[in-house]
Amino acid sequence: MKFNLLNSIDSPNDLRLVHTEDLKKLAKELRDYIIHVVATKEGHLGASLGVIELSIALHYVYDTPNDLLIWDVGHQAYAHKLLTGRRDQFHTNRQLHGLSGFPNRNESIYDAFGVGHSSTSISAALGMAIASKLEGNVDRQHIAVIGDASIASGMAFEGLNHAGVTDANLLVILNDNAIGIDPSIGSLKQYLTQVKKGTQKQDNIFEALNFNYSGPIDGHNLPLLISELKRLKSIKGPKFLHVITTKGKGLKQAEENQVTYHAPGKFNAKTGELHPKSAVEQAPKFQDVFGHTIVELAKKNKKIIGITPAMPTGSSLKYMMRDIPERAFDVGIAEQHAVTFAAGLATQGFIPFCNIYSTFLQRAYDQVIHDVALQKLAVIFCLDRSGLVGEDGSTHHGVFDIAYLRCIPNLVIFAPRNEIELRNIMFTAQLGIGTPIAIRYPRGRGTLLDCKQPFSEIPIGTSVCLKTGTDLAVLSIGTIAKNVTEAINLIPNNKNIAHYDMRFIKPLDEGLLHKICSSFSKIITVEDGCSNGGFGSAVLEFISKNNYSNNIHIIGVPDQFIKHGTIEELQKSVGLDVNGLVNQIHEIN
Structure with missing residues (x-):
């Protein structure tokens, strides 16, 4: 496979020497290169395939790294890495001693801000823009690319709310692909869908927040992207560009099955087909033990509610959303809301299982303390991905949960040794223990082929x-x-x-x-x-x-x-x- 154009680019300065008529060919080479590497080395796929043209246009128009480019939801940034001097190391992505799977300030001067969790780009870019203004650097551009459903997070709106009353030289680009890891949910998604279809009759929400709004435009039309970005460079103050992209663009299977191809594991780079799963019977994943167990319990206990912040597939709450949809809620990338939503349900006698990755519960620490533990509300926190999680690295390891939860009064903390123990503590918790409880369990498979045994209550505080x-x-x-x-x-x-x-x-x-x-x-x-x-x-x-x-x-x-x-x-x-x-x-x- 030849990558003639891509192999000539060791920095964005080289990119800017490429004739505009050749950029479409470069986009194809970038897609092919990412597919080729991820097919054998694994990693995130769909998100980066969707922003190939946008990545090219940004580095083509802006003077990076002097102009500051911040990616939100860092698994969008593979093309960005390839265009900023990391092409020859890209095969080490997410491997021990290799490149990080996310932008990392220690890895490159082009990574203006480290990102692993979502919805941080606007706040960070605004801080940088204010810093540039205070230093008299009025020409520096600050660009936040927010996508994969992270615009719906509360922190993103906190950043928009503040930026709208400043004269900061800030451009927010919404990479609107209608999906995060799972399909986006909520009224904002409906609003953006109506905007794309031209049926939205209400005032533009971003203009109402004092942003100069442009779009929506086709995020795969390179000439249009370049033209629009050049125009926006001359406009002062906070700006908002709405870009429509297709997650998985350029690989048929990734476009048609966006959830699976978010991070598909190994697959055939030529055909796009996933490698067949091993025929050897394996122990279940802990997330699936949780997912099937909550369905089993909820069918008998009508008070059980399932909650996840944008991770129904990763947490396996998808099974309850399929079988008992009226009592299973994906609240979007909104961990703080998820916790207090669970607390509200608990006040009314319901039994909420709030299923959050350990590393993401850190984002709702205040709510765990004030809204749950202080009021002694019986929320059941199921902390998936506790402990070391592997290739996602330092932003995703769930190694802090014991330490940050242990100091909170009224909170029980349990760690199951195996899948049977996970089932039994979930059974015990829904019977009612009088306090909130956090159940931490790891990423990956357990050890038991047949863990679906009759439930047994676990006395609290026993070993x-x-x-x-x-x-x-x-x-x-x-x-x-x-x-x-x-x-x-x-x-x-x-x-x-x-x-x-x-x-x-x-x-x-x-x-x-x-x-x-x-x-x-x-x-x-x-x-x-x-x-x-x-x-x-x-x-x-x-x-x-x-x-x-x-x-x-x-x-x-x-x-x-x-x-x-x-x-x-x-x-x-x-x-x-x-x-x-x-x-x-x-x-x-």
């Missing part, structure tokens, strides 16, 4: 002994117990090593801890969360409070942001893999 011992007690939380068990089994003469699955981070099984502290001279805690302020810290606090003098060692994620790689590679890098645990346990033993 399980997995192995008896005499001198060293290893206390683990959640699915990391599997690695711990394998590690202990590899240690010769391990009869003195006991292993406990503590299950509850809060409340701790204090009765068991008293026995452990009285019986074992050495204690090791193991968690797939941050070691500062996490489960191990909770055990240390218990030991200090009760004046025990045990030798305790905490194993967890160190006090640093962990980059991207496979989960296995990242566990190895922080000593949470089996061999790493063998070495640490053996040394302490």
Whole structure:
């Protein structure tokens, strides 16, 4: 496959030397290159295919990196990376020691702002625009490209609201493709659809916010994009360009099945067909255990409600949305709203399961405290993607949840060891425990082929002994117990090593801890969360409070942001893999 034009571009300066009539050919090469690499290396596909022409036009018209370009929802930015000197490294995208899957300030001067979560671009670009104004740099341009449904987030409107009363040199480009990871929802989507069809009769919402509005225009028409961007450069103050694109543009399957081809895994680059799944029976994904279990419970308990902020496929709430649509809600990219919406339902006696990725719950921390825990409302938080999540890297690892939730009064925190435990704690929580509860579980598959066993209630604050011992007690939380068990089994003469699955981070099984502290001279805690302020810290606090003098060692994620790689590679890098645990346990033993 030849990439003659693309291979001649090592920076946007090279791009600007390309004749305009050749840009269409460059767009095809970019699409083919992204498809070729992602087909074998995996990654996000549809979003970047949809903004090829826009990426070319932006770097063609604007003087990047002097002009500041900020991408919202960073998985749109693959073409941007290829045009800004990272073509030859692109095959390392999302791999250990390779390129980040998202814009990253440490990676390139062309990445003006690091993005992994959504809806941050307008606020960041406005801050940069105000900074340029204060420094007297009146010619610098500031462009925020917001797309994949992130315009509907509250933070995006906070940024628009502020920008509209400034004279900042800011251009907001709405990449309107009517879909995020799943199809967009809500009245704003309906409004934008009407704008595109020319049937919207109300005042333009963006003009009402004091933006100079242009569009909608075809986001795949390069000459039109270039012409419009050049025109907008001369207009002062906040501007808004509405661009219509097709997610997955240029690959038939990606256009027709946008949800699957958002991040399709490996596929045939020539035909676009996905590689067939393994015929070997595999344990279910934790997200699917959640998804099927909530349907099973909701069919018996009419008070159960399912809620997710824009992740029905990723969280598998899609099953409840299919089977019981009147009680399953995708609220869009709006984590704060999701939590307080759940709180409102709880005040009326409903049982809301608020299903949010661990890293995204961070965005609703105030609501967890004030709107749920302070009022002791029985919201059930199901935190998908807890722990190290792999190739999405530092913006997506769910390693902080134990630490940031553990300090909140009235909140129970549970980590299931396996799929059966996840089912049982969901069953227990919907029976009513009198407080909110956070249930954290990892990305990926479990270990049990047949986890759909009859439900069993789990007493709050109880643990399980997995192995008896005499001198060293290893206390683990959640699915990391599997690695711990394998590690202990590899240690010769391990009869003195006991292993406990503590299950509850809060409340701790204090009765068991008293026995452990009285019986074992050495204690090791193991968690797939941050070691500062996490489960191990909770055990240390218990030991200090009760004046025990045990030798305790905490194993967890160190006090640093962990980059991207496979989960296995990242566990190895922080000593949470089996061999790493063998070495640490053996040394302490």
